[in-house]
Amino acid sequence: MDSTLKKAGMNKSFGKSLLYTLPMLLITFMFISGGKPDFSDLSSTLAMLITFFGVNILYFLMHYTGKTDKFRAILFIVFALSLSFTLISNMMEMRNSMSFSQADILECKIPFCHLVIPMMILPAAFTKSIIFPGSIIGGFANIASMVVLWLVATLVLGRGFCSWGCFYGGWDDGFSRFRKKKVIKRISESWRWMPFAVLFMVSITAALALVPTYCDWICPFKAVTEFEQVTNVESATKAGVFLSLFGGLVIVLPILTRRRTQCSFLCPLGAINSVSNTITPFTIKIDKTNCSECMKCVEVCPLFALTSEDIKNGKVSTFCSKCGKCVDACSKHAIHFGIKGVPSGTMKNFSRNLFLFVSFLFIAVFSSGTIINSLQSLFKLIF
Amino acid sequence: MAESFILGLSSGSACLVTCGMVMFPYLMAGSAGVKKIVSDVGVFLLTRLLVYFAIATLIWYFGQKFLSSQVIRTWVSGILYIVFAVMLIWYSLRRNQSKECPAGILASVENARIIPVVLGVVNSLGLCPALLIMLTKSSTEDTLVKSWLAFLSFFAGSSLWFFPLPLAGRIRKKEIIRTVGILATGLAGIIFIIKGLTILIGGIING
Numbered sequence: 076m077d078s079t080l081k082k083a084g085m086n087k088s089f090g091k092s093l094l095y096t097l098p099m100l101l102i103t104f105m106f107i108s109g110g111k112p113d114f115s116d117l118s119s120t121l122a123m124l125i126t127f128f129g130v131n132i133l134y135f136l137m138h139y140t141g142k143t144d145k146f147r148a149i150l151f152i153v154f155a156l157s158l159s160f161t162l163i164s165n166m167m168e169m170r171n172s173m174s175f176s177q178a179d180i181l182e183c184k185i186p187f188c189h190l191v192i193p194m195m196i197l198p199a200a201f202t203k204s205i206i207f208p209g210s211i212i213g214g215f216a217n218i219a220s221m222v223v224l225w226l227v228a229t230l231v232l233g234r235g236f237c238s239w240g241c242f243y244g245g246w247d248d249g250f251s252r253f254r255k256k257k258v259i260k261r262i263s264e265s266w267r268w269m270p271f272a273v274l275f276m277v278s279i280t281a282a283l284a285l286v287p288t289y290c291d292w293i294c295p296f297k298a299v300t301e302f303e304q305v306t307n308v309e310s311a312t313k314a315g316v317f318l319s320l321f322g323g324l325v326i327v328l329p330i331l332t333r334r335r336t337q338c339s340f341l342c343p344l345g346a347i348n349s350v351s352n353t354i355t356p357f358t359i360k361i362d363k364t365n366c367s368e369c370m371k372c373v374e375v376c377p378l379f380a381l382t383s384e385d386i387k388n389g390k391v392s393t394f395c396s397k398c399g400k401c402v403d404a405c406s407k408h409a410i411h412f413g414i415k416g417v418p419s420g421t422m423k424n425f426s427r428n429l430f431l432f433v434s435f436l437f438i439a440v441f442s443s444g445t446i447i448n449s450l451q452s453l454f455k456l457i458f
Numbered sequence: 459m460a461e462s463f464i465l466g467l468s469s470g471s472a473c474l475v476t477c478g479m480v481m482f483p484y485l486m487a488g489s490a491g492v493k494k495i496v497s498d499v500g501v502f503l504l505t506r507l508l509v510y511f512a513i514a515t516l517i518w519y520f521g522q523k524f525l526s527s528q529v530i531r532t533w534v535s536g537i538l539y540i541v542f543a544v545m546l547i548w549y550s551l552r553r554n555q556s557k558e559c560p561a562g563i564l565a566s567v568e569n570a571r572i573i574p575v576v577l578g579v580v581n582s583l584g585l586c587p588a589l590l591i592m593l594t595k596s597s598t599e600d601t602l603v604k605s606w607l608a609f610l611s612f613f614a615g616s617s618l619w620f621f622p623l624p625l626a627g628r629i630r631k632k633e634i635i636r637t638v639g640i641l642a643t644g645l646a647g648i649i650f651i652i653k654g655l656t657i658l659i660g661g662i663i664n665g
Contacts, residue, residue, distance in 0.1 A: 265637050265641075266641075268634065268637045268638050268641060269641050271638045271641075272638050272639075272641035272642040272644075272645055273645065275468075275638065275642050276464070276468060276642055276645050276646070276649075279464055279467055280460070280464055283460040283463060283464065284460055292652075308656055308659050308660040308663060309656060311659075312652060312655065312656045312659070316652065
């Protein structure tokens with residue numbers, strides 16, 4: 076392993092990796108404990124400790140092994156599962172059902188999610204109103220905090236948000252790892268533009284109807300969070316759409332293609348993040364001098380962000396979510412984390428460390444509260 | 459109205475990028491600057507609007523005459539929505555491979571002055587699935603005014619794409635716009651399949 080790491084420009088030892096992990100340990104401790112650790116309750120103490128050590132062990136292993144994607148995916152998948160578990164258990168406790176009623180809409184009690192953001196822009200610009208029945212400030216998952224979080228993340232990480240911050244991406248990321256071999260191998264590159272078509276349609280429909288149409292009619296993750304109470308043909312059709320899209324794009328296609336098909340072909344926020352990818356400082360670079368054009372990176376890319384054309388041109392596409400799967404797969408270490416303006420093939424180690432610190436800190440802070448909550452709920456269920 | 463506008467907007471994007479490049483040389487032929495192009499595009503759009511109003515009136519009349527029963531109206535419109543929406547998806551996928559446009563027949567028109575008018579008629583009468591969906595919608599409207607409004611919204615949505623036509627030569631990344639337009643047309647098809655299914659299921663449940 077040492078020679079592999081040396082080739083990658085990462086001469087890491089246990090001590091060095093621990094040193095890199097120290098700032099993460101301190102910051103996550105502050106966030107998880109809130110500065111005042113309270114060990115009075117056993118289940119919350121246990122949940123906190125498991126989360127704290129789990130998160131930091133993953134970060135340490137990223138440095139120690141030089142691999143990124145495997146450890147990122149663990150936290151990413153756990154985050155997605157925890158969020159759904161916490162949301163569902165909260166709703167079952169509060170409403171005794173996963174569905175919400177018209178009264179919940181009127182009282183603005185619907186938790187906000189970042190996927191609504193693309194639909195809010197046009198109505199907010201033209202009517203100065205927010206077309207989502209949620210709380211603007213205060214309460215669980217309020218609009219202001221989610222918008223600010225997403226805005227910061229997308230400006231810093233670009234589409235990296237889709238692999239390091241989104242609390243839904245872990246679902247199809249997880250299912251895309253179920254099989255070792257792909258059943259469906261060839262998919263036209265044109266489909267990569269589908270999220271832009273979805274973004275176009277939902278932005279226009281939301282602006283015309285002043286309703287978040289994506290959440291109302293399309294979002295596959297309604298199947299694992301909450302959805303409108305089925306009271307008539309229309310709401311039954313909506314539930315059918317949510318379940319079909321979840322089954323098709325989040326479970327079946329990721330298993331058959333080993334790709335994140337929901338993120339690649341549907342998510343409108345992914346389209347916006349692809350645009351912000353052009354201004355973010357972090358990127359994935361291809362070192363043409365070391366590249367043997369084996370196309371292993373193209374093969375493993377979960378978001379169709381790499382094509383053989385991109386490899387020949389020495390530049391990754393704007394669809395890249397910086398998950399690190401291609402970096403881990405490249406035996407020549409020709410593809411690496413980089414910073415814009417820095418020539419490819421140089422400062423590989425520094426760029427990776429800097430990117431990992433920023434992106435991992437985001438997902439660690441963003442996910443730890445949810446993971447702790449779900450662990451506590453789980454302990455309550457078990458004991 | 460919103461539905462018709464969206465249908466026009468989504469199908470118009472693909473229509474412009476595949477057909478616009480065929481129509482553009484005709485609209486530009488013999489023109490002396492932007493003023494002439496703008497006036498030609500204006501005539502072209504006005505012709506489309508007039509043809510749409512005529513179609514809306516006719517189809518509404520036929521709808522009132524032949525689809526008077528609510529049961530027939532539900533079944534016919536539900537099935538037609540699904541059939542035409544499937545056609546719209548097929549049409550968008552097929553257009554991805556071939557670049558056919560009815561405006562090609564303009565090669566036989568010799569009088570350059572009437573070209574924008576002929577182009578307007580050809581473009582609005584081209585029986586594309588989006589127009590067939592509009593015909594289904596208009597035929598089941600309660601009043602003639604609603605039928606006109608539906609076509610007016612469809613016209614507004616699709617016409618938005620024709621305004622940048624004089625700048626077509628300067629638009630970069632046409633291939634991406636075309637791809638997104640084609641995919642958006644396919645999505646519009648899916649929306650109308652769901653609408654058709656909702657109408658049919660609602661009809662079955664309510665007898």
